[in-house]
Amino acid sequence: xxxxxxLDVRDLHxxxxxxxxxxxxxxxxxxxxxxxxxxPNGAGKSTLIKQIAGGLKPDRGAVHFMGRDVSALSVAQRxxxxxxxxxxxxxxxxEYTVMENAVLGAIGQxxxxxxxxxxxxxxxxxxxxxxxxxxxxxLTDHASAITSELSHGQRRQLEVAVALTLAPKAFLMDEPxxxxxxxxxxxxxxxxxxxxxxxxxxxxxxxxxxxFALADRISVLVYGKIIATGSVDEIRSNADxxxxxxxEEDAA
Amino acid sequence: MLPERMINLLILGxxxxxxxxxxxxxxxxxxxxxxxxxxxxxxxVGLNLALGQGGLVSxxxxxxxxxxxxxxxxxxxxxxxxxxxxxxxxxxxxxxSMLVIWLVAIVASALVxxxxxxxxxxxxxxxxxxxxxxxxxxxxxFAISWPAYGGEDGLSIYVRNGFPGLNTLDPIxxxxxxxxxxxIVLFVVNLLNKSPFGLAxxxxxxxxxxxxxxxxxxxxxxxxxFVISGAITGLAGALFADLNRFVSPTMFSWQTSxxxxxxxxxxxxxxxxxxxxxxxxxxxxxxxxxxxxEYWHIYLGAILLFVVLFAKGGLVGGLSRRxxxxxx
Numbered sequence: 001x002x003x004x005x006x007l008d009v010r011d012l013h014x015x016x017x018x019x020x021x022x023x024x025x026x027x028x029x030x031x032x033x034x035x036x037x038x039x040p041n042g043a044g045k046s047t048l049i050k051q052i053a054g055g056l057k058p059d060r061g062a063v064h065f066m067g068r069d070v071s072a073l074s075v076a077q078r079x080x081x082x083x084x085x086x087x088x089x090x091x092x093x094x095e096y097t098v099m100e101n102a103v104l105g106a107i108g109q110x111x112x113x114x115x116x117x118x119x120x121x122x123x124x125x126x127x128x129x130x131x132x133x134x135x136x137x138x139l140t141d142h143a144s145a146i147t148s149e150l151s152h153g154q155r156r157q158l159e160v161a162v163a164l165t166l167a168p169k170a171f172l173m174d175e176p177x178x179x180x181x182x183x184x185x186x187x188x189x190x191x192x193x194x195x196x197x198x199x200x201x202x203x204x205x206x207x208x209x210x211x212f213a214l215a216d217r218i219s220v221l222v223y224g225k226i227i228a229t230g231s232v233d234e235i236r237s238n239a240d241x242x243x244x245x246x247x248e249e250d251a252a
Numbered sequence: 253m254l255p256e257r258m259i260n261l262l263i264l265g266x267x268x269x270x271x272x273x274x275x276x277x278x279x280x281x282x283x284x285x286x287x288x289x290x291x292x293x294x295x296x297v298g299l300n301l302a303l304g305q306g307g308l309v310s311x312x313x314x315x316x317x318x319x320x321x322x323x324x325x326x327x328x329x330x331x332x333x334x335x336x337x338x339x340x341x342x343x344x345x346x347x348x349s350m351l352v353i354w355l356v357a358i359v360a361s362a363l364v365x366x367x368x369x370x371x372x373x374x375x376x377x378x379x380x381x382x383x384x385x386x387x388x389x390x391x392x393x394f395a396i397s398w399p400a401y402g403g404e405d406g407l408s409i410y411v412r413n414g415f416p417g418l419n420t421l422d423p424i425x426x427x428x429x430x431x432x433x434x435x436i437v438l439f440v441v442n443l444l445n446k447s448p449f450g451l452a453x454x455x456x457x458x459x460x461x462x463x464x465x466x467x468x469x470x471x472x473x474x475x476x477x478f479v480i481s482g483a484i485t486g487l488a489g490a491l492f493a494d495l496n497r498f499v500s501p502t503m504f505s506w507q508t509s510x511x512x513x514x515x516x517x518x519x520x521x522x523x524x525x526x527x528x529x530x531x532x533x534x535x536x537x538x539x540x541x542x543x544x545x546e547y548w549h550i551y552l553g554a555i556l557l558f559v560v561l562f563a564k565g566g567l568v569g570g571l572s573r574r575x576x577x578x579x580x
Binding site for chain 2: 055074075076077079080085087091094095096100107108109111112113115116119120121123126162163165166
């Protein structure tokens, strides 16, 4: 089922002093798939995500998105190009309502940050786009709640909703399941399964059950290097992966 | 506990009522105090856009206040001495027209804010505070050492500048003018706060990463807010100079920056009418406590401490029930 390549990471290198956080990483994300990135703590997953999103400049290598080299673009410019991102620790405007957070996404997407005189919360286009995103993740009933009052799981849902307002061409999701109960995790799994048809997802996740249930392909990152990429079954049966990662996890 | 809108009306109503009562009682000095409060409130509303909504703690807003003041001083001093500002390459005359002076004050302070903001917004936190402070102090020493416009002694303007249809020397008429400017500024800032621009500005204050991730250019957003903020404070500087018919380097001093910040903290950070309440209370304290002791700032300090510790939303926050969007 490999589709067209949406996101193409080519030979990324990034060192912090003697530590090679990214040591020649190449991977791609194809239309319609969930590509999971797993690896032990400190393997360099967050560093990689930051470089893809634009928050961190690689020492060497390039990121191509939708067939164009976006290596020189800022976080905001990559977001405009259609890279939707959710964070490991919810990055939301905590004092805004759920709706306001979604509208913030719609403002960024519309490029109307410099609209000065029409109230944002009365703007039909912004509200419609925000409401549709909240509806997708099932937060419509909480639209007027203050974000800081949401449960952990609801914040994760809101993260996804804000990313949705950008009408992204690809998602970067950093541990969307983190801290969610079994119930929430199952719901989100079903949701992502559906979402990938809209835009492919590069998923960093610790929850192995979720990864094995969701991923079309898995890449295993250890000490800044990708030691294996393949289907769920290939990764499960890969000896290197077992010793480097899964074995440790099982023992822990 | 009242809705914030009611509190705002109450604050503005009081500020309007005091000089009217003073007029009836023939107390022109009180009218002048109220005028001072209204003018300083404009400066505070300007800073509040950057500090309250944007989270940009500028400790150098005296720079724009001073630029506005000197715009008035320089234009009016040339007009009163009948000497042109500049003859070559083209003639620029001084003026006694408030409207022209305001325009010059707004444009000049916006340009200075653009320069200061473009550099200082590359830093954040304590560094931002220090860089803005440094620019303010640079202008302060520049004004002191500029003999053409009075140097340390400042500039006196003998007759208040004119406004079409008004006798600006009449205290109540000048108050009315300043109050009207305050209302217009509040109206504009309220629109800005609610616009996509305002929502993005405050959103970036609450979570910068979030704003970037939805594709917002945070640097440009903040720079725009900083320039508008500086321009409003510059307008207040021109009015303040006209109120006193005098400008001096003190307008540029860091104490002035601090005072403008005090209005906001007293009244309520990120509250629309916070700086209005703050400036009014400050003037009241200065008048009442200043009459008791030369060292009235000690009491002001104690009151500020109390507000910061026990009423985080300032006067407006303490009296109103609605939670406002700003991170502490």
